[in-house]
Amino acid sequence: MKQISIPDTTKASLDRIAAVNKKLNAIIYLDREKVLKEAEGTRRNVGGIATRGIPIAIKDNICVKDEPTTCASRILKGFKPPYDATVIRKLKNAGFITVGKANMDEFAFGSSCETSCYGPTRNPWNLEMIPGGSSGGSAAAVAAGEVSMALGSDTGGSVRQPAALCGIVGMKPTYGRVSRYGLIAFASSLDQIGPLTANVTDCAALLNVISGHDEMDSTSADLPVPDFTKSLVKNAKKLKIGVPKEYFPEGGIDKEVEKAISKSKDVLKSSGAEIVDISLPNTEYALSCYYIIAPAEASSNLARFDGDQYGLREDAKGTIEMHTKTRTAGFGDEAKRRILLGTYSLSSGYYKAYYLKAMKVRTLIKNDFLQAFKVCDVILTATSPTAAFKIGEKINDPLSMYLSDIFTIPANLAGIPGISVPCGFTKSGLPVGMQFLAKPFDEETLIRTAYTFEQNTDFHKKKPNL
Amino acid sequence: MKNFEVVIGLEVHVHLLTQSKAFCGCSTKFGLPPNSATCPVCLGLPGVLPVLNEKAFLYAVKTALALNCQIQDVIKFDRKNYYYPDLPKNFQISQYEMPLAHNGYVDIEHSGREKKIRINRVHLEEDAGKLMHDEKRGLSYLDLNRTGIPLLEIVSEPDLRSAEETSTYLQNIKSILLYLKVSDCNMEEGSLRCDANISVRPKGENALGVKAELKNMNSFKAVRDALSYEGRRQIDLRKKGEKIAQETRLWDEAKAMTAPMRTKEETHDYRYFPEPDLAPFTIERVEIEKIKSALPELPQVKKKRFISKYKVSEYDANALTRDRAVSDFFEETIRIVDKPKEIVNWLLGDVAAILNERKIPIEKAPFKPAHLASILRLIQSEEITGKIAKEVLQGVFDTGSQPEAIVDKKGLKQIKDAGELSGIIEGVLTENKKSVEDYKKGKKNAITFMVGQVMKKTKGKANPQKVNEILRKKLGSQI
Numbered sequence: 001m002k003q004i005s006i007p008d009t010t011k012a013s014l015d016r017i018a019a020v021n022k023k024l025n026a027i028i029y030l031d032r033e034k035v036l037k038e039a040e041g042t043r044r045n046v047g048g049i050a051t052r053g054i055p056i057a058i059k060d061n062i063c064v065k066d067e068p069t070t071c072a073s074r075i076l077k078g079f080k081p082p083y084d085a086t087v088i089r090k091l092k093n094a095g096f097i098t099v100g101k102a103n104m105d106e107f108a109f110g111s112s113c114e115t116s117c118y119g120p121t122r123n124p125w126n127l128e129m130i131p132g133g134s135s136g137g138s139a140a141a142v143a144a145g146e147v148s149m150a151l152g153s154d155t156g157g158s159v160r161q162p163a164a165l166c167g168i169v170g171m172k173p174t175y176g177r178v179s180r181y182g183l184i185a186f187a188s189s190l191d192q193i194g195p196l197t198a199n200v201t202d203c204a205a206l207l208n209v210i211s212g213h214d215e216m217d218s219t220s221a222d223l224p225v226p227d228f229t230k231s232l233v234k235n236a237k238k239l240k241i242g243v244p245k246e247y248f249p250e251g252g253i254d255k256e257v258e259k260a261i262s263k264s265k266d267v268l269k270s271s272g273a274e275i276v277d278i279s280l281p282n283t284e285y286a287l288s289c290y291y292i293i294a295p296a297e298a299s300s301n302l303a304r305f306d307g308d309q310y311g312l313r314e315d316a317k318g319t320i321e322m323h324t325k326t327r328t329a330g331f332g333d334e335a336k337r338r339i340l341l342g343t344y345s346l347s348s349g350y351y352k353a354y355y356l357k358a359m360k361v362r363t364l365i366k367n368d369f370l371q372a373f374k375v376c377d378v379i380l381t382a383t384s385p386t387a388a389f390k391i392g393e394k395i396n397d398p399l400s401m402y403l404s405d406i407f408t409i410p411a412n413l414a415g416i417p418g419i420s421v422p423c424g425f426t427k428s429g430l431p432v433g434m435q436f437l438a439k440p441f442d443e444e445t446l447i448r449t450a451y452t453f454e455q456n457t458d459f460h461k462k463k464p465n466l
Numbered sequence: 467m468k469n470f471e472v473v474i475g476l477e478v479h480v481h482l483l484t485q486s487k488a489f490c491g492c493s494t495k496f497g498l499p500p501n502s503a504t505c506p507v508c509l510g511l512p513g514v515l516p517v518l519n520e521k522a523f524l525y526a527v528k529t530a531l532a533l534n535c536q537i538q539d540v541i542k543f544d545r546k547n548y549y550y551p552d553l554p555k556n557f558q559i560s561q562y563e564m565p566l567a568h569n570g571y572v573d574i575e576h577s578g579r580e581k582k583i584r585i586n587r588v589h590l591e592e593d594a595g596k597l598m599h600d601e602k603r604g605l606s607y608l609d610l611n612r613t614g615i616p617l618l619e620i621v622s623e624p625d626l627r628s629a630e631e632t633s634t635y636l637q638n639i640k641s642i643l644l645y646l647k648v649s650d651c652n653m654e655e656g657s658l659r660c661d662a663n664i665s666v667r668p669k670g671e672n673a674l675g676v677k678a679e680l681k682n683m684n685s686f687k688a689v690r691d692a693l694s695y696e697g698r699r700q701i702d703l704r705k706k707g708e709k710i711a712q713e714t715r716l717w718d719e720a721k722a723m724t725a726p727m728r729t730k731e732e733t734h735d736y737r738y739f740p741e742p743d744l745a746p747f748t749i750e751r752v753e754i755e756k757i758k759s760a761l762p763e764l765p766q767v768k769k770k771r772f773i774s775k776y777k778v779s780e781y782d783a784n785a786l787t788r789d790r791a792v793s794d795f796f797e798e799t800i801r802i803v804d805k806p807k808e809i810v811n812w813l814l815g816d817v818a819a820i821l822n823e824r825k826i827p828i829e830k831a832p833f834k835p836a837h838l839a840s841i842l843r844l845i846q847s848e849e850i851t852g853k854i855a856k857e858v859l860q861g862v863f864d865t866g867s868q869p870e871a872i873v874d875k876k877g878l879k880q881i882k883d884a885g886e887l888s889g890i891i892e893g894v895l896t897e898n899k900k901s902v903e904d905y906k907k908g909k910k911n912a913i914t915f916m917v918g919q920v921m922k923k924t925k926g927k928a929n930p931q932k933v934n935e936i937l938r939k940k941l942g943s944q945i
Contacts, residue, residue, distance in 0.1 A: 188742035303556035346737035
């Protein structure tokens, strides 16, 4: 076996970025010299850890000390956090080399990575296509081999959907499994940081590093973290996999996607799993519920971007005028749309009809899942109703864009973990992803199921031609 | 002409005396260099999350229990959204629909009458920063040291009927907070602030009148002055048949009047919603009972006990119990020397004067209960005179030494030896022939002058009774 040094793996990553990133626009910030220096330091100082030297890309909404962290928004132009997010601290301690910030939809608002102020990221499998979003840069960077792994954030599918559309593995851990400290909030009750990796084994390894209670995040769970690599077993025996009928609506899912999922069920069956039909009756309300709660929280979370302390500041006479001008110039259309939606639904007189109602529906959706998990261990769905679509195709049609997350959103509302794994290709060669969902804090079953499927298929071995 | 009554409800904001802020580890110390007690969390930088200060929460529960409130089973926080430069996140973490506690009361005694002032709610929130405006240069400065300091809001029902009554209520709240040691209640430093809702109505009517919200009252005097002014203003308007505007008014200390806030106030929609970054939590009943049973004796109860046990006057009992440290000092001294009346006189008289003059609280003074007890014993055993005792008191404050040591060192011991006094008195008589003549002519008060001369010679150490006695005898024998 050939041994490679840490600076060499880093250099390989940097060279690959130099070669393909112009086409992809997946990495939006990179300080090559700094990365190489860091790699040299890690070689010398971090010993005996399996993960040391792994190049990893970080979604641009996760704070890395002294590096631009902008959420791909003009309003955070020039902002360099004076602190590391908890996940970054953990990665650094484990010897990872953070190579650059990955592109995303502005403030993670989007499913196509087109709303970034740095321009869209392109799908490595077809450069005319979107990579999915909002963690599109992270997904494309891993799919194109620019980095081995990436971190994304998933509020309504933002890790799983781009992973599916780029043919890689993406996981949204249980809400509370990974600290959100240092993740620039979109919707605090839904956000969760998750790994994007080339395969399930890497996913388990990265999840091991980033999981665990953090006293800086009151919503992080004070629970022991299992060694997720122990769940990398190729065995689906006694596994009961539920297939919810609501996730295969007539005309609501692409035929090719449906076919790939159908074949995948057979793969799992032949590896010993039992497939059962289940129902999640409140699924149809998930999207509307999400588009009340998420923008409401976002409207409050994004209030701090006013030009006072950091980021963009437009010239103006008084404070109010400066705030208004800064926010007008700083936020893109989708951000403004969501701020307006959220402000509206929280306004007095509307709060009960919208926000409070949505919170009640959220409980119903969560209960659906808890009921379902009484009859199955894991739930199987398509990650997204379609494969990647064309850049520009849906950008002016927000509702059709929102539908891209229809299968991933319920897991965020319920707080349960979900993973997307490659499960086929369309005729035109675009990847298709399959999603598994499990009980809160049962990422182990997700990993076991995903690993078994992966080891019985070759989809993860195919690489895009760039 | 109808008689009107004033109706007042008070919102008290108080800084809790925790070492660190409500949701981060920054210092709460007053007077640090601007923006030095800040961190990413209280600066509201992107990506940060709040973590509740457990001590702030416990202090809040303690206070609510002392105000006879019911504590909520589930504790949750809400976001109050509004844009202001002193609020870096542009929302304040507060408690809206479910305050930490509600339904309490405070007993007050006003013009000899006892009254219950109901508390509507008590809730915990974070303070905002401080803006300072330089009007000349047209610049504003922002100090975020205060941002995130735990703030307790205590809202009364509209049960107060006069400026004086409101002042008494505020004084009682302050005493309770000081007793609990949860706040320093320093109004000058802004750790105790209040706003009032004030309206007037014809006596006997139940419906409330249109209220004004009164702000910028930064001292007890300001509270009294502002509320009496505003009450009078509203009554005058009503008597003239004019309408009262619902508005926010500011107390102008210099002009001694209230005026509508200059800036046009927007109608605020705070868009409250549950704070998603802080998970709701429960507090066990047993835990609450534990805190309740550990509460100290509160001022109202202590006052009544002092009156019945030590037979002090109501006025003195009030003065003694206003400050827990003073009441503790009082009782500790009694434990050493059982002279309540004398202790009260010294504590509220000379001791209070010195503390006031030196601007130190009694608990920080070098003067301790044992010192006062010693002074009282020295007086009782006629080792020193009352006049000398005052000098000894100053000495203790200056040096922290024992009173006996000061007496010895300075030679302040009372002169009561008849022989020694006789000698001194002889001298005075020979030096003051005229006074002796006057006395003999019947000017009996000439003796007061001569006693004074003796005291002067002995630097106040002579026993006044003995001097009088010997003097009379000598003057008599000279006749």
